[in-house]
Each structure stands twice: as C-alpha cells, then as structure tokens.
Amino acid sequence: MRATNQQPSAAIVGTGVIGVGWIARFLAAGYDVTATDMAEGAEARMRRGVEQAWPYMQQRGLAEGASLDRLTFTDTVKEAVSKAELIQENVPEREDIKRKVLADIDEHARADAVIASSTSGITPSTLQQDCRHPERFLVAHPFHPVYLLPLVELVGGTSTLQQTIDKAEDIYKQAGMKPLVIEKEVEGHVADRLMEALWREALHIVNDGIATTEEVDAAIIYGAGLRWAQMGPFMTFHLAGGEQGMRHMLHQFGPALKLPWTKLEAPELTEELKEQVIEGSEKGAGPQTVAELEQQRNEFLVKLLDLVEEYWPEPQTIMNNRKKEPTHDG
Amino acid sequence: MRATNQQPSAAIVGTGVIGVGWIARFLAAGYDVTATDMAEGAEARMRRGVEQAWPYMQQRGLAEGASLDRLTFTDTVKEAVSKAELIQENVPEREDIKRKVLADIDEHARADAVIASSTSGITPSTLQQDCRHPERFLVAHPFHPVYLLPLVELVGGTSTLQQTIDKAEDIYKQAGMKPLVIEKEVEGHVADRLMEALWREALHIVNDGIATTEEVDAAIIYGAGLRWAQMGPFMTFHLAGGEQGMRHMLHQFGPALKLPWTKLEAPELTEELKEQVIEGSEKGAGPQTVAELEQQRNEFLVKLLDLVEEYWPEPQTIMNNRKKEPTHDG
Structure with missing residues (x-):
C-alpha cells in the first residue's frame, strides 16, 4: 500500500x-x-x-x-x-x-x-x-x-x-x-504469433528465390505496413468489403483460404468462425459506417505518407537498384 | 510513341x-x-x-x-x-x-x-x-x-x-x-502471401479462442504495425540484433523457428539461407550503422505516435471494454 x-x-x-x-x-x-x-x-x-x-x-x-x-x-x-x-x-x-x-x-x-x-x-x-x-x-x-x-x-x-x-x-x-x-495462455501470446507467421512466410519467400530480403521489406512498408499502423487485419478487410463490410469480404475472398498461397494451412471457415469474425469486425467498427471509417483512414494515410517519406529507406538501397536507363519514349 | x-x-x-x-x-x-x-x-x-x-x-x-x-x-x-x-x-x-x-x-x-x-x-x-x-x-x-x-x-x-x-x-x-x-511468378506474388500468412494465423487465433478480432487488431496496431510503416520484418530484426544486426539475431532467435508457435511450418535455417538473410539485411541497411538506423526509427516513431493517436480506434471499442473499477490503491 x-x-x-x-x-x-x-x-x-x-x-x-x-x-x-x-x-x-x-x-x-x-x-x-x-x-x-x-x-x-x-x-x-x-x-x-x-x-x-x-x-x-x-x-x-x-x-x-x-x-x-x-x-x-x-x-x-x-x-x-x-x-x-x-x-x-x-x-x-x-x-x-x-x-x-x-x-x-x-x-x-x-x-x-x-x-x-x-x-x-x-x-x-x-x-x-x-x-x-x-x-x-x-x-x-x-x-x-x-x-x-x-x-x-x-x-x-x-x-x-x-x-x-x-x-x-x-x-x-x-x-x-x-x-x-x-484470456488464454499460449506460447508466443498473440502478437508474436502473428509476427512469427509473417516472418516464417518471409523466410520461405527468400528461401524459394521469389524475392530478396529488401524486396520483402519493401512489399510490407509501401503497402500493408502503412495501414497496419492505424488498422489491424480484421478492420482492414472490413473496409475492403464495401458497405457490407466483413460479411461481404468473407463471402468474396473466403475461398482464397483454400488456395495454396502460403505455407500456412488456414482454418476451416465454419459458419461459427464466420459469425465470430463478422460480429467482431462490426463491433470493432463501433457506431461508425464503413464510409466514415474510410474517410478517417484516408485522412490518416495522407498525413502518414507526408511523414513517412522522409524516413523510408534510401532510394539507392531499395527499388532503384534495378533501375535501367529510361526506355519510355522508345 | x-x-x-x-x-x-x-x-x-x-x-x-x-x-x-x-x-x-x-x-x-x-x-x-x-x-x-x-x-x-x-x-x-x-x-x-x-x-x-x-x-x-x-x-x-x-x-x-x-x-x-x-x-x-x-x-x-x-x-x-x-x-x-x-x-x-x-x-x-x-x-x-x-x-x-x-x-x-x-x-x-x-x-x-x-x-x-x-x-x-x-x-x-x-x-x-x-x-x-x-x-x-x-x-x-x-x-x-x-x-x-x-x-x-x-x-x-x-x-x-x-x-x-x-x-x-x-x-x-x-x-x-x-x-x-x-523476378519469379508465384500465386499471390509477394505482399499478399505475407498478408495471407498473418491473416491465416489471425483466423486460427480467433478460432482457437485465444483472442477476439478486436484484440488481434490491437495486437498489430499498437506494436508491430507502427514499425512496419517504415521498416519491414528483416530490417526490424536487423535492428533488434544490436550492433551485430541480423547475424546476432539469427544466432539468438533462429531456434524459435523450431517452436510450434504458429500453424505455419518454418523453412530449415540452412547456412545458405542464413547468409542470404544476413547479407540482404546488411545491404538493406546500406552505409548506416544500426545505431543510426535506430535513431531514425525513433524520430519517426515519435512523430508517428503523435499523428496516429488521433486516428486509433475509439477507446470504448478496444482495450477499455474490459475495464473494471480501479483497484490500484487496494
């Protein structure tokens, strides 16, 4: 005391x-x-x-x-x-x-x-x-x-x-x-499990010769990384589903879970899991419509882009290392 | 033309x-x-x-x-x-x-x-x-x-x-x-494979009752998401390895790839893959030392935190929904 x-x-x-x-x-x-x-x-x-x-x-x-x-x-x-x-x-x-x-x-x-x-x-x-x-x-x-x-x-x-x-x-x-x-004890808790899944896939991509470590990093920071600073994967997909949110998203992209895209096997998308994900996303969205959430996201992204450009990797080390002479008017 | x-x-x-x-x-x-x-x-x-x-x-x-x-x-x-x-x-x-x-x-x-x-x-x-x-x-x-x-x-x-x-x-x-x-054609290209790996693990976490969709989102945006706007997974680990960068990191945390933390099986960390990852990270870092990279990251994070707080989910929908009466002086 x-x-x-x-x-x-x-x-x-x-x-x-x-x-x-x-x-x-x-x-x-x-x-x-x-x-x-x-x-x-x-x-x-x-x-x-x-x-x-x-x-x-x-x-x-x-x-x-x-x-x-x-x-x-x-x-x-x-x-x-x-x-x-x-x-x-x-x-x-x-x-x-x-x-x-x-x-x-x-x-x-x-x-x-x-x-x-x-x-x-x-x-x-x-x-x-x-x-x-x-x-x-x-x-x-x-x-x-x-x-x-x-x-x-x-x-x-x-x-x-x-x-x-x-x-x-x-x-x-x-x-x-x-x-x-x-609520539940598991090795790696939650965040490290998510990061570890991405990290393991990243190692597979390098190991399979699909992309270099720099390219993998670029594939994160210039895309999903910008969104993840403000919005997690569920809310991101909720917004990608249009006015119907996650319900539409799971209907449209649920089948992709069956694709052998990653080395990680996805869980079966049962009705119960679907409802958990849809209800959770709707609860996460709170009283705001998808359109309102999109507006917030966009305002954030505009400000973030201004900020982050200053801190992104030097152009000579990423992206531009492949640059050839312009052939644009060829 | x-x-x-x-x-x-x-x-x-x-x-x-x-x-x-x-x-x-x-x-x-x-x-x-x-x-x-x-x-x-x-x-x-x-x-x-x-x-x-x-x-x-x-x-x-x-x-x-x-x-x-x-x-x-x-x-x-x-x-x-x-x-x-x-x-x-x-x-x-x-x-x-x-x-x-x-x-x-x-x-x-x-x-x-x-x-x-x-x-x-x-x-x-x-x-x-x-x-x-x-x-x-x-x-x-x-x-x-x-x-x-x-x-x-x-x-x-x-x-x-x-x-x-x-x-x-x-x-x-x-x-x-x-x-x-x-360079290499694969289904899902690179970024979607990384996102899909994280998404599949997220679905497993919800499915196994470890965390809700809101909690998974929170586990991303308040942690790794902030870093990923500026720095990918390889460069993040390069910085986590101290002065020796990725070389030390793989030595220290490589064994975690054997842990059954995620549903995704990791590739074997061969000497060749190790070297690819270490050299790639060092190349990605360019002429900057880990200390210099850390300084940049910190400057960025300080500015990003000021910006992002305004756009994070409303407190009533995440985190605080469990809040009980304070028992701090009990």
Whole structure:
C-alpha cells in the first residue's frame, strides 16, 4: 500500500535492451526506478541506453517530476525489489533462469506488489510455479523499442488473481501504454504469433528465390505496413468489403483460404468462425459506417505518407537498384 | 510513341474499387484517363468513387494540369484503349473473364502500349496466353486504397519483354508509386502471401479462442504495425540484433523457428539461407550503422505516435471494454 504523497516505484530486474526500455518508460512516467543486473558492466551499459532513449521520452512528454536522477542501480534483487509496487523481470529467455529469479523476487517483494515477466514465449503458469505468492504474478510482454511502442500483452497464469491483472492494467496505462489482456495462455501470446507467421512466410519467400530480403521489406512498408499502423487485419478487410463490410469480404475472398498461397494451412471457415469474425469486425467498427471509417483512414494515410517519406529507406538501397536507363519514349 | 507535347494517357478497364483507385491516381498524375466497364450504372458509381478520392489526391499534390475533367467513360474496350500508353485491367478475379478481356484489349491497343493486369493471384504467364502481343503484358498488382498506397508489384510472364517491365516501372513511378519488380511468378506474388500468412494465423487465433478480432487488431496496431510503416520484418530484426544486426539475431532467435508457435511450418535455417538473410539485411541497411538506423526509427516513431493517436480506434471499442473499477490503491 503506498501513501498518496509517495512517488510510484518500479523495480527492473535484468537490464538488457528490454530492461532499459522499461526503465526509460517508467522514469518518464514519473516513477522511482531501481534496477539490477548481475552482468559485468551492466550499470554503465544500462545508463548509456537510458540516456539514449531519454530525448525521445522528452519529445513524447514527461510526467510531472519525471527525472533521470530517480534511477538507482543496486547489486541484489533483494535491494532492488523491496520497495517497488511493480517489479518487471527481463532476464534471459530461459525457463530455468527466469523461474529462479522470479522465486528470488517473490521472496523479497512487498506483499501488495505486482510481479511481471517480459517473457515473449513462456506461459505464466510455468513461470509462477516456484513463487510462494503466485497470485500477484503475470506476464507483461512488451515490444521493442519498449520506451516508444505502446503495446503490452498481459496474461495471467492459473494462480494469478484477476485483481493482479487489473492493477497491472492500471499501472501500464499510467505509463502511457496500451495493455491488451489475453484470456488464454499460449506460447508466443498473440502478437508474436502473428509476427512469427509473417516472418516464417518471409523466410520461405527468400528461401524459394521469389524475392530478396529488401524486396520483402519493401512489399510490407509501401503497402500493408502503412495501414497496419492505424488498422489491424480484421478492420482492414472490413473496409475492403464495401458497405457490407466483413460479411461481404468473407463471402468474396473466403475461398482464397483454400488456395495454396502460403505455407500456412488456414482454418476451416465454419459458419461459427464466420459469425465470430463478422460480429467482431462490426463491433470493432463501433457506431461508425464503413464510409466514415474510410474517410478517417484516408485522412490518416495522407498525413502518414507526408511523414513517412522522409524516413523510408534510401532510394539507392531499395527499388532503384534495378533501375535501367529510361526506355519510355522508345 | 507519344509526341512530347501530348498528355500521357491511361485506359482503365473495369471500374470497381481497384479501377476507381487507378483512375484517381492517374488523373492526379496529369493523365488523360478513359474508363470502361460493362456493368449497369458503372459510370455513375465510378464518378462518385473518383470524386470521393479526389480531395485526398489534392492534399497529396496534383501534377500540373491534372483535372477531373480529363476523365472520359466509354462503352467499349476498343474505344477505351485505342489511344492509351498504359492500359490497366481490373475486371473480376476469374481467369476466364480476365483472359477474354485481355485478348480484347490486346486486339485494340497501340503497338507500343503497356498492358497491365491488377490481378492479385493469377500469374502473368497464364493471363497473357490469348494475346497476340504478349510481350507488352505484365501483372501490376496494387494495394487498396490504390490512390494512396504506393506499392505496386510488377511481374512479367514467360513472354513479357524486359523493356515492358522497364516502361511500366517508369510509368508507375511517375504516378507517385513504388514499383517492386518480382523476378519469379508465384500465386499471390509477394505482399499478399505475407498478408495471407498473418491473416491465416489471425483466423486460427480467433478460432482457437485465444483472442477476439478486436484484440488481434490491437495486437498489430499498437506494436508491430507502427514499425512496419517504415521498416519491414528483416530490417526490424536487423535492428533488434544490436550492433551485430541480423547475424546476432539469427544466432539468438533462429531456434524459435523450431517452436510450434504458429500453424505455419518454418523453412530449415540452412547456412545458405542464413547468409542470404544476413547479407540482404546488411545491404538493406546500406552505409548506416544500426545505431543510426535506430535513431531514425525513433524520430519517426515519435512523430508517428503523435499523428496516429488521433486516428486509433475509439477507446470504448478496444482495450477499455474490459475495464473494471480501479483497484490500484487496494
């Protein structure tokens, strides 16, 4: 329980790239942050990383009282976690290491602390086994760069209390994030499964000699990537279906799921799955018509195109490397 | 051959959503555009569509002399295509229909015209079979909304001349697009295969009850989607690998390809594929260090976050629908 006049405090255990991202994010949100990492030279590397991230946090806007001076490094997990209301574990992605460190955190944490693991792949029920108080543990999986990308996936294990998820949701929201609560434990959670499917297909495309890595990247950034910053795959298809939205879309393009286009086998498009997808998309659209959503998307895309052109890859490295002399008037 | 004082001219055959997108794009690029479509009421629908797109074209910037008045609708393919230097076919995605229409276009087109099909799935060698002059035919596959998204995939068939690809590349570039030449004909080309892999995994996730359609969308837009507007999957992983880039990344995360995370089986990560991916990523990075690329990415993300927040889904429809009373001080 923290007194209302006290500053919020977070402990970051493991200060690699992900740990550094969490430190920058919580400092920017006005937290006292205590960090720890056993590796040789960890503190200096960590401080350099946080300093590099800081100008971007300043541009995004700092909470009142936020300061780099409120960062402390300590040598032991015990010292790092004892006062924190949120403890974020980011040690190497190995079950044995994580379970050992989490048991250590569990022993020294405040009774009312939330203990979160940044694991991208291991399920919370696996990780919380050695804790005496597993009810306050959950997975909170962020995305690189953690200090800028808002997504964090929250997943509870079999012993996690709903109250822990609720508290975590509040804390990450206060740190400017978009917590996504996932109801079912699966390896890779949700976002990494989606990314991994695209990544595997990308590797197949390179492996089969269809396109180079640069061409695959170009095929994403100049097309779907522009839409995905604002609209996910379901809403994108909802808009592609015209006034009838996803209902029309599934009718028209559902059969493409049978095509051997990708190496991934699609699920059977049962009536039940169809209804789930259609109702979900309509709910996602909210009270807005497809025409209104299209207008928003277009306004966004126009502004995004102006912005992104400055940051796209240098023309000499993509696209133009094939350029021959113009034969246009030939 | 066009005289230098003449306006460039394009013919659009089939004026559904994709055809309308092409019309708006070529009009904005200063072309005379002639459109045709056999469907009842096609002209009125087409004109409404182009008028809706036009304000966004104006915001993006019009070429000198670009005007909605330079759009003509005709009843026959013959009239539509006879003067055009580029003919873009966008009739329904059925091989028999497309082949018939393309043979008709081929009969009436100028000798030096480029004939392109917008097909998303059918290979050019299949489509060009009934043409007397298949050497001037290629697939030019755009992305919705065609008038805003710059990607267009160019694929030649077995009878396509390199000169045709080169001319098409010039034309689409002049229309503000990013043509991506794909060397190998495969169903779905490249971008749709990547999107389809993600889409199939998304359907599995919904089907398996792991997340709803809204949650899948959120898992994209608040995370990877923000990066993909500026950087594809290979360059993203190159940056995630620290100073050693993709080489370190494949060493560290290559084994994840063996995990049964997604329904898609990954290719074997052979030494040859590794080298292809590493060299490609290093080439894509160009002379810039990973640190420099990270700085660019961060600058972009900061600006993008400011922009995109205004356009993200309404909070009541995503994320907050689970929100309980705060239990933070409990």
